[in-house]
Amino acid sequence: MESKRIEQLLNKYLNAETTIQEETILSKYFTGLEIAPHLEEYRALFLYYAQSKTEYSTQSIQLKTKKQHWKWISAVASFVLLISVYAGYLYDQNKQAEYAFEHTQDAFQLLSKNLNRGTNAVMYLENYKTATGKVFKELN
Amino acid sequence: MNQAEFLSVVMPFKDKVFRMAKRLLVSIEEAEDATQELYLKLWKNRKKINSYKSIEAFAMTMTKNYCFDRLKSKQASNLSLVHNNYREKGLSLDSKTEISDSVSIVHELITKLPEQQQLIIQMRDIEQYEYEEISEILEIKPTAVRVALSRARKTVREQLIKQHNYGIKEN
Numbered sequence: 001m002e003s004k005r006i007e008q009l010l011n012k013y014l015n016a017e018t019t020i021q022e023e024t025i026l027s028k029y030f031t032g033l034e035i036a037p038h039l040e041e042y043r044a045l046f047l048y049y050a051q052s053k054t055e056y057s058t059q060s061i062q063l064k065t066k067k068q069h070w071k072w073i074s075a076v077a078s079f080v081l082l083i084s085v086y087a088g089y090l091y092d093q094n095k096q097a098e099y100a101f102e103h104t105q106d107a108f109q110l111l112s113k114n115l116n117r118g119t120n121a122v123m124y125l126e127n128y129k130t131a132t133g134k135v136f137k138e139l140n
Numbered sequence: 141m142n143q144a145e146f147l148s149v150v151m152p153f154k155d156k157v158f159r160m161a162k163r164l165l166v167s168i169e170e171a172e173d174a175t176q177e178l179y180l181k182l183w184k185n186r187k188k189i190n191s192y193k194s195i196e197a198f199a200m201t202m203t204k205n206y207c208f209d210r211l212k213s214k215q216a217s218n219l220s221l222v223h224n225n226y227r228e229k230g231l232s233l234d235s236k237t238e239i240s241d242s243v244s245i246v247h248e249l250i251t252k253l254p255e256q257q258q259l260i261i262q263m264r265d266i267e268q269y270e271y272e273e274i275s276e277i278l279e280i281k282p283t284a285v286r287v288a289l290s291r292a293r294k295t296v297r298e299q300l301i302k303q304h305n306y307g308i309k310e311n
């Protein structure tokens with residue numbers, strides 16, 4: 001009696017006309033122990049569906065990814081590197097400028113020293129000139 | 141919506157997402173990755189989440205689209221070797237869980253169906269969704285769902301009978 005009802009349900013099932021409740025009846029029948037021999041080929045099918053239902057994911061869900069975190073850190077790190085390289089470059093330029101300044105200062109000092117010596121010489125010449133002037137005046 | 145509220149809404153269907161992804165992507169690792177990816181997307185869209193009629197249906201649609209994208213990119217890079225690896229993994233897992241031969245034959249038969257039919261079988265015969273829910277998830281008409289489901293069930297049954305008779309003759 002029961003197998004006839006199951007056969008009817010199977011026909012509906014193959015035409016995709018069964019409800020969820022009717023499919024539950026089929027599932028219970030074919031995962032049970034007493035199956036009519038001529039319906040045996042359906043056993044594996046419903047066993048497979050029943051087993052597939054119990055499969056589950058073992059990984060826990062992470063909503064905040066570490067990947068993004070690393071991306072952020074690397075962005076900051078590269079920015080800091082860029083800034084420090086630029087600062088180093090500026091510092092180096094400053095040093096070079098200071099060095100050049102000192103040297104030009106030395107050079108100017110040397111120049112002015114020599115210039116002063118020249119002026120002294122000229123002053124001396126001036127004295128000589130006035131002295132000769134006086135001598136010539138007296139002679140005339 | 142804070143994290144606890146979000147999780148209480150979306151966690152109940154996590155395994156369904158995983159199983160659907162595994163149906164299409166075959167390997168467990170890929171399915172886990174897809175599940176993780178989907179939940180991140182949902183989390184990013186948590187402000188919009190309440191505007192959907194059914195969050196679960198929305199999540200399943202997203203899973204389906206994500207998996208199809210993955211399959212497309214896999215085919216594009218043409219990694220036939222990798223694909224074979226996945227098959228092997230699938231089989232060894234079957235033996236691990238000690239599914240009998242005939243049950244793993246069912247699995248093989250279903251993997252030979254068109255992807256759309258595989259999904260419909262997955263959602264109806266394993267997850268027991270109503271036709272209307274399936275049509276919403278797959279964005280096709282309910283009648284199209286029934287036609288495809290009927291076709292899939294009949295194909296699997298014919299193949300099973302063939303296998304069954306073959307087994308009897310062999311013995």
